[in-house]
Amino acid sequence: MTKPCILCCAITGSVPTKADNPAVPTTVSEQIESSHAAVEAGASIIHAHVRNDDETPTSDPDRFARLKEGLEKHCPGVIIQFSTGGRSGAGKDRGGMLPLRPDMASLSVGSNNFPTRVYENAPDLIDWLSSEMIKYEITPEIEAFDLSHILHAIKMSEEGRLYGKLYVQFVMGVKNAMFADREVFDFYIKMMQKRAPGAEWCAAGIGPNQIVVNEWAIAAGGHTRA
Amino acid sequence: MTKPCILCCAITGSVPTKADNPAVPTTVSEQIESSHAAVEAGASIIHAHVRNDDETPTSDPDRFARLKEGLEKHCPGVIIQFSTGGRSGAGKDRGGMLPLRPDMASLSVGSNNFPTRVYENAPDLIDWLSSEMIKYEITPEIEAFDLSHILHAIKMSEEGRLYGKLYVQFVMGVKNAMFADREVFDFYIKMMQKRAPGAEWCAAGIGPNQIVVNEWAIAAGGHTRA
Numbered sequence: 254m255t256k257p258c259i260l261c262c263a264i265t266g267s268v269p270t271k272a273d274n275p276a277v278p279t280t281v282s283e284q285i286e287s288s289h290a291a292v293e294a295g296a297s298i299i300h301a302h303v304r305n306d307d308e309t310p311t312s313d314p315d316r317f318a319r320l321k322e323g324l325e326k327h328c329p330g331v332i333i334q335f336s337t338g339g340r341s342g343a344g345k346d347r348g349g350m351l352p353l354r355p356d357m358a359s360l361s362v363g364s365n366n367f368p369t370r371v372y373e374n375a376p377d378l379i380d381w382l383s384s385e386m387i388k389y390e391i392t393p394e395i396e397a398f399d400l401s402h403i404l405h406a407i408k409m410s411e412e413g414r415l416y417g418k419l420y421v422q423f424v425m426g427v428k429n430a431m432f433a434d435r436e437v438f439d440f441y442i443k444m445m446q447k448r449a450p451g452a453e454w455c456a457a458g459i460g461p462n463q464i465v466v467n468e469w470a471i472a473a474g475g476h477t478r479a
Numbered sequence: 480m481t482k483p484c485i486l487c488c489a490i491t492g493s494v495p496t497k498a499d500n501p502a503v504p505t506t507v508s509e510q511i512e513s514s515h516a517a518v519e520a521g522a523s524i525i526h527a528h529v530r531n532d533d534e535t536p537t538s539d540p541d542r543f544a545r546l547k548e549g550l551e552k553h554c555p556g557v558i559i560q561f562s563t564g565g566r567s568g569a570g571k572d573r574g575g576m577l578p579l580r581p582d583m584a585s586l587s588v589g590s591n592n593f594p595t596r597v598y599e600n601a602p603d604l605i606d607w608l609s610s611e612m613i614k615y616e617i618t619p620e621i622e623a624f625d626l627s628h629i630l631h632a633i634k635m636s637e638e639g640r641l642y643g644k645l646y647v648q649f650v651m652g653v654k655n656a657m658f659a660d661r662e663v664f665d666f667y668i669k670m671m672q673k674r675a676p677g678a679e680w681c682a683a684g685i686g687p688n689q690i691v692v693n694e695w696a697i698a699a700g701g702h703t704r705a
């Protein structure tokens with residue numbers, strides 16, 4: 254029996270606008286249509302960011318609520334994952350949509366550099382977001398931008414501080430964070446297999462690294478982010 | 480022929496005060512005496528933080544100047560390393576003492592979490608500090624709090640963005656940053672040996688991890704921080 258590969262589709266992200274690519278879905282109705290197409294193409298998880306009318310990122314719970322309602326209607330059974338990433342808000346605003354009880358939500362468990370700034374995930378914010386996810390029964394997707402983030406996620410899961418089955422995503426190729434590096438990727442997998450054998454892992458490559466990391470992840474028996 | 484082990488002594492650090500331990504040298508004259516004792520006990524590098532009169536950490540160039548003058552007089556030949564760490568100041572204040580031309584200065588090349596907050600080293604600050612070190616011919620000691628920091632240091636050194644010979648310190652056991660983990664330690668060494676064979680590495684364990692990491696580093700042929 255072969256193990257299925259879970260494809261997660263990030264339909265919008267937080268950075269690109271229609272000026273970058275007219276196909277980027279930035280309104281809720283466009284996002285629902287785009288998700289529908291992704292699910293028909295094989296995606297099992299929709300990783301969602303919402304946007305303001307001017308296409309800037311937001312954590313607005315009302316927009317997330319409309320998106321969730323549309324996804325449940327048009328893509329029944331799809332796993333809905335909301336982003337709690339720092340580009341869409343600051344502090345507790347990042348988790349303001351969690352009472353909507355999506356199936357999953359992204360969660361960073363450490364800080365790191367981004368291309369032009371620090372991606373701040375202070376310890377008390379991490380504790381608050383993870384406890385909100387327990388409260389609303391939301392499985393986190395851990396966004397691991399460096400090795401220590403993986404080890405902290407494993408420890409948090411062991412301590413009962415993460416809801417559900419541990420699911421870690423290796424994020425590679427963000428400028429000033431971890432490179433898309435094959436040897437590091439293999440070490441990440443080794444750590445996961447050895448220290449969290451019941452967990453699942455997936456991998457995301459940013460920009461030109463996306464297709465490279467997709468191939469690595471699928472060939473290595475993991476899940477992947479498109 | 481065996482390779483000598485370089486002992487770096489952090490005489491003061493930025494956190495403990497005399498209330499924690501009356502032996503912590505917090506005035507410049509105490510620091511000079513403490514350095515003298517460390518050098519007589521075998522230290523080759525003095526890693527220095529200076530303090531205000533109330534023992535709080537500072538980056539004050541005048542205090543660093545007095546310390547350097549005293550060290551050159553009482554400990555001739557010792558390698559003087561100033562901290563540019565974020566507990567002693569913010570932004571460019573952290574490098575305000577670099578025109579004093581110490582032999583070395585600490586340099587973080589990424590951000591990470593500390594016990595209760597984010598240790599912020601934004602990309603533009605890293606660029607500024609590393610270019611100041613080139614300007615004043617100061618060899619950085621890279622403080623690597625996570626794996627990507629090691630890889631970024633190697634890349635920066637290859638690109639000519641770090642003065643002198645690459646010298647990387649693995650920092651392990653800071654709460655919310657990298658654990659003191661033997662398997663990670665071995666992977667760090669593997670990366671250094673494979674990708675920067677001409678470089679040197681050392682390791683520092685924090686708190687109760689200090690003696691453990693000292694033993695690992697000395698046995699593995701590296702340098703160490705006491």
Ligand SMILES: [Zn+2]
Pocket residue numbers: 263266267300302336338359
């Ligand atoms: Zn996202």
Ligand SMILES: [Zn+2]
Pocket residue numbers: 285286289327328
């Ligand atoms: Zn539809």
Ligand SMILES: [Zn+2]
Pocket residue numbers: 489492493526528562564585
């Ligand atoms: Zn220090």
Ligand SMILES: [Zn+2]
Pocket residue numbers: 511512515553554
């Ligand atoms: Zn003396």
